[in-house]
Amino acid sequence: MQDPAPPTDKSEPPAPRRVSAGKLMLIAATAVLLGVLMIKHDLTTDSGPPPQPMPAAAQPSAPPTAASSASPSASSAGSPAMRRSPPVRIKIPTIKVDAPFIGLNLNGSGVLEVPPAADRNLAGWYADGVTPGARGNAIVLGHVDTMMGPAVFWGLGSLKPGDTVEIARADGSVARFAVDSVEAFPKDAFPDERVYGKTTDAQLRLITCGGVYDKKAKDYKDNVVVFAHLLPPT
Template structure:
């Protein structure tokens, strides 16, 4: 994926809402800078919607390994994905008064964000981790996210001294205008992880990538750091 042209920055918009199936979010990024060619990809959960999409009914991939018992809540501190050379610290993602979820700082290419008002990685539920695919400074932490395959491992080091080890179940790409919010952000019976970034074609007129890449993973094991 080509790096972005200089002179652009993006803001992720997020409207947070609760529903019977849990937190329903749709990832959508909005460019707030003048157009000067392709801009940086953003990654984080945004605006809620009641609309359904074909992806909502699709069954989740069957885990290749059994799910481990959930862990107690603890802040994530570092994300490691050896298969795509990811070794990055976390920052917390929050929403502002306008209901917009602030993306990880674009000046740091090696940084991932965790939606702190959702499940923590390893805790029961679907933990949301987002990262840029690229920024104005070039390729970023989740540039190769789409290359993961089922069975790859994702390790999250936590502030309580444990490492949560997740196994990838599937890697899927969704059009932003048909994002399966319930499937990605709905309640889960066990500990799940969602890694999200932008993908697909960059639309110069919209100043946005057209798709999202989502990695679905489940907690396989845990150990002391």
């Protein structure tokens, strides 16, 4: 589902995908037309509502691709960032998340696919964008629930500032992020630029569905977004 973005690292191949279908917006001339990062297949209602953060006012569009990332400015040169490497596993100790990743691609309509609903413990990442830990906004998506019950990001709305997110990467490194805020945005008023916009440091966006479940539309009305930044290596 954003200001200065990460530089294009020629030595690091881009990645593919994203979560949820919805409205489409063009965030930059160089950004691909993605589709609203809204997870539309979270249909379970018999488990009770998922934890919800405080509602926030806000708008959704397409996340920037790795190729559209700008070079870091002098002011961001000292901020922590890692070389490009695909994510393989995500852990969020506070809400007991421990799940593998799947890369998400665009479908024939230019909309980002969602993780398979058959596997509730699976996170997706936008593979044509920034990899978690690299400079820029890395986009990670997951279902809040499916027809089978609560899914990987069921507890996302209960995270608090300071909670940590650990993402193991294909090169053997681990990118550790600290949560800055957790907010809920109506899907028809999603803050595209803020969520997907370019950044000069390494940041992470975790996105799932939330808010009221519309039984007629079979979709949640909001998106829950976790904003986090990369911690220095320990």
